[in-house]
Amino acid sequence: MNLAKFERRGYVKEATPIEFLPNFSKALGNKINVYIKRDDLLPGTSGGNKTRKLDFCIADALAKGADTIITCGAVQSNHCRLTLSWAVKEGLDCYLVLEERVKNSYKPEASGNNFLFHLLGVKGISVVEGGSNMMAEMEKVAEKLKAEGKKPYIVPGGASNALGALGYVSCMEEIMHQMFTQGLKFDHMVVPSGSAGTHAGIIAGMIGNNINIPVTGIGVNRPKAKQQEAVHSLANQALELIGVDARVPADKVVAYDDYVGPGYSLPTDAMVEAVKLLATTEGILLDPVYSGKAMSGLIDLARKDYFPQGANVLFLHTGGSPALYAYLDCFNK
Numbered sequence: 001m002n003l004a005k006f007e008r009r010g011y012v013k014e015a016t017p018i019e020f021l022p023n024f025s026k027a028l029g030n031k032i033n034v035y036i037k038r039d040d041l042l043p044g045t046s047g048g049n050k051t052r053k054l055d056f057c058i059a060d061a062l063a064k065g066a067d068t069i070i071t072c073g074a075v076q077s078n079h080c081r082l083t084l085s086w087a088v089k090e091g092l093d094c095y096l097v098l099e100e101r102v103k104n105s106y107k108p109e110a111s112g113n114n115f116l117f118h119l120l121g122v123k124g125i126s127v128v129e130g131g132s133n134m135m136a137e138m139e140k141v142a143e144k145l146k147a148e149g150k151k152p153y154i155v156p157g158g159a160s161n162a163l164g165a166l167g168y169v170s171c172m173e174e175i176m177h178q179m180f181t182q183g184l185k186f187d188h189m190v191v192p193s194g195s196a197g198t199h200a201g202i203i204a205g206m207i208g209n210n211i212n213i214p215v216t217g218i219g220v221n222r223p224k225a226k227q228q229e230a231v232h233s234l235a236n237q238a239l240e241l242i243g244v245d246a247r248v249p250a251d252k253v254v255a256y257d258d259y260v261g262p263g264y265s266l267p268t269d270a271m272v273e274a275v276k277l278l279a280t281t282e283g284i285l286l287d288p289v290y291s292g293k294a295m296s297g298l299i300d301l302a303r304k305d306y307f308p309q310g311a312n313v314l315f316l317h318t319g320g321s322p323a324l325y326a327y328l329d330c331f332n333k
């Protein structure tokens with residue numbers, strides 16, 4: 001498997017740390033040893049998983065002569081914040097199309113990522129109804145910009161196409177190398193599963209490198225069967241893009257929907273508990289929409305003895321803490 005043949009911008013300069021969480025593991029009764037992969041510490045404004053994917057996607061945009069990036073996400077999208085951040089760094093204009101997945105949730109003066117969109121100098125924001133065809137909406141923006149003589153490039157939601165997923169194939173290779181050099185052994189991995197590129201890349205990286213660690217995805221949006229289908233299909237597309245002949249057995253893809261609660265981005269008590277527990281035991285901030293819900297899944301599964309006693313479980317921290325500041329109410333109550 002040769003990832004070096006793909007253009008990258010070099011946004012990921014060094015491996016993110018893998019840390020053991022002794023206090024957090026103790027709070028869960030020391031049934032398992034929880035480790036965390038700190039992708040919240042990746043470069044780009046406030047860190048997070050989209051930097052790994054954008055490393056490939058923005059390289060493609062520049063190779064195609066783009067001077068403007070268009071992307072989309074929810075109203076508190078970390079992906080939009082990071083795409084904008086890297087566009088700024090590259091001297092590219094950036095336009096965002098925000099999907100109001102929860103009715104009336106877009107507030108121009110909101111804190112969190114929304115505040116950062118403005119601080120980072122977004123060139124334009126358009127807000128569309130939940131359930132809109134986001135690609136079609138981004139194409140409308142692209143047509144308008146082309147008419148003005150610009151060269152726009154569309155990064156899909158979450159940068160979750162096969163090219164973006166290579167960022168997490170690369171992350172899996174990074175983890176493999178850290179296991180080797182640091183003498184670490186993992187029995188299980190837990191990852192957030194949203195637009196699917198992260199989960200798919202990890203699985204493709206496992207298959208491509210013959211690593212057989214079970215991966216449990218924690219969905220934040222779609223029903224289980226739909227999410228698994230999305231991850232499975234994208235993981236296979238990533239393997240095809242790299243030129244690996246193997247395909248992902250369907251039973252390797254697990255993405256529980258038990259921790260979504262009332263819906264995407266809507267808080268749950270278990271998410272609040274998870275965010276507070278990691279903050280107060282280890283001083284690490286999760287987020288309300290992805291990593292907090294994913295950690296609430298890990299906590300529940302540990303309590304239900306889903307993992308074998310004494311297992312070393314690696315949690316992938318995908319970032320997102322700026323969104324906390326748009327959710328003060330659910331933490332203050």
Ligand SMILES: *Cc1c(COP(=O)(O)O)cnc(C)c1O
Nearest residue numbers: 078194195196198290318319320
């Ligand atoms: C986007 C995002 C995810 C989900 O990653 P996908 O590749 O979209 O599945 C998880 N955590 C955070 C903080 C994110 O911003």
